[in-house]
Amino acid sequence: MNLSQLFSIFTAAGQAPTASSYIMTFVPLALILVFFYFFIIKPQKKQEKQDREMRDSLEIGDEIITNGGIVGIVTQIKDDTVVVETGGDRSKIRVMKWAIAKVVSDKDEENEKEKA
Known part of the structure; x- marks a missing residue:
């Protein structure tokens, strides 16, 4: 080339x-x-x-599960926090709304029983 x-x-x-x-x-x-x-x-x-x-539709009496795995019943709702009653000794803790992972309802439990 x-x-x-x-x-x-x-x-x-x-x-x-x-x-x-x-x-x-x-x-x-x-x-x-x-x-x-x-x-x-x-x-x-x-x-x-x-x-x-x-999280916006939470009501008092709802059973919830937090991101940390805490299971409890909502007893009080404020702007960005929720008071949750846990355990048999009725201890109460305050958690942020953003930490709520799931609302457990009776319908969910009935659906799980039907599947089994």
Whole structure:
């Protein structure tokens, strides 16, 4: 190969990018972003909305389970805290609403018995 052939090979490979090459570069990135939105972000927001609705609909007398595993009955509700009565000795603790993982209802227990 002579020098002119090497020069023509390098200049062909290093041509200025065109609009279509820019589009082909960003299409995979756009697909990844769409994937993250529909399979990660949207379901997470839906779950957060359900959790917020569950915590806002708490009533006195509901049996709850906290994120720490404490099971008790709601005796008092304030703005962002809940007083929970636990155990046989009726001890009361105050927990933040965000720490409530689940509200246990009689319907849940009946459904579990039917499944068994």
